[in-house]
Ligand SMILES: *[C@@H]1O[C@H](CO)[C@@H](O)[C@H](O)[C@H]1NC(C)=O
C-alpha cells in the first residue's frame with residue numbers, strides 16, 4: 050500500500066510540480082512558493098500578514114530568500130525544484146510596533162509574520178484551532194545578523210486576546226527584574242514553553258542547521274506534544290502529551306499564529322521601579338540588526354496523521 054501511494058504521489062508531482070506533498074489535511078500552508086516577491090510582503094499578501102513591525106515597509110524587515118538560502122530540506126529534499134523559499138525576519142532599532150497606530154512599544158523590537166489565508170487571520174484561527182492540529186515551523190540562524198543572547202526572544206507563538214501564549218518558542222535569557230546573570234543558562238537553546246511557561250523541550254540552536262519543530266495542540270482537551278528534527282531527518286516526538294490546562298477554553302483561547310523576532314529589553318536602572326517592570330514600553334535595547342530564517346511553516350489537522358517527512362505520517366500522540 051505504501052508503495053502504491055508513493056508512485057501515485059510521484060505521478061501527481063510530475064503533473065503539478067509546485068504542489069506541496071502531503072496526505073494529511075493541510076489547513077494552512079505558509080511555505081512560500083518561489084514566485085512570491087518582496088512586494089507580496091509589503092502588500093501583506095497570503096500567506097503572511099506583515100503588520101507587526103516598525104515604521105518601515107515590511108520588505109525592510111522581511112525578505113523571501115529565493116535560492117540564496119535553501120529552505121529546510123525536510124519538506125524540500127525530495128523535489129528537484131524546491132517547493133518553497135525561506136523567509137528572513139529581522140529587527141533593527143526602528144522595529145518599534147505601534148499597535149493600532151499608537152501607544153508605541155518602545156521596550157520591544159519586533160517583526161512578526163502572522164498566518165493568514167484569503168487575507169483573513171482571525172477567520173483562519175477558527176479553522177486552525179479546533180480539534181487537534183499540528184503547527185509546523187523550521188528555524189535557522191542568520192549568521193550575519195546574530196541575536197544578543199542576553200535578551201529574551203519570543204520567536205513562535207499563538208497569542209489569544211488575553212496576551213498569553215498557548216505555546217511559545219523562546220531563545221536567549223528570560224527577562225528578569227532585576228536582571229540576573231547574563232547570558233542565562235541555556236540562552237543559546239530553543240525552549241518550547243507551555244501556556245504557563247513550563248519548558249517542555251529544549252535543544253541547542255546550532256549554526257548551519259535547520260531546526261524543524263511541530264507542536265501538536267489538542268484544543269478540546271488542552272494538551273500539547275512536541276516533535277523535532279534537524280535538517281532532512283523525519284520529525285520524532287520529543288515529549289509525551291502534556292496537559293496545558295491554563296489556556297482558556299473555546300474562542301477565548303484561540304489567537305493568531307506568529308513567527309518572527311520579538312526581542313525583550315533589559316531593565317534600565319534609570320527607570321522608575323514601575324517602569325522597570327513594564328517590558329512593553331520601557332527598558333534598554335541596543336538597536337542592532339538581528340534576524341532569523343524561517344521555512345516549513347504549515348498547520349495540519351491530525352486526522353490524516355502527523356506529517357513527519359514527505360509521504361511519511363505517524364499517528365498523533367495520545
Ligand atoms: C533607538 O530607538 C529609540 C526609540 O525610538 C530611540 O530612543 C533611540 O535613540 C534609538 N537609538 C539609536 C542608536 O538610534
Ligand SMILES: *[C@@H]1O[C@H](CO)[C@@H](O)[C@H](O)[C@H]1NC(C)=O
Nearest residue numbers: 181267269270272290366367
Ligand atoms: C479527551 O478527553 C476525553 C474526555 O476526558 C477523552 O475521552 C479523550 O480520550 C481525550 N482525547 C485525547 C485525544 O486525549
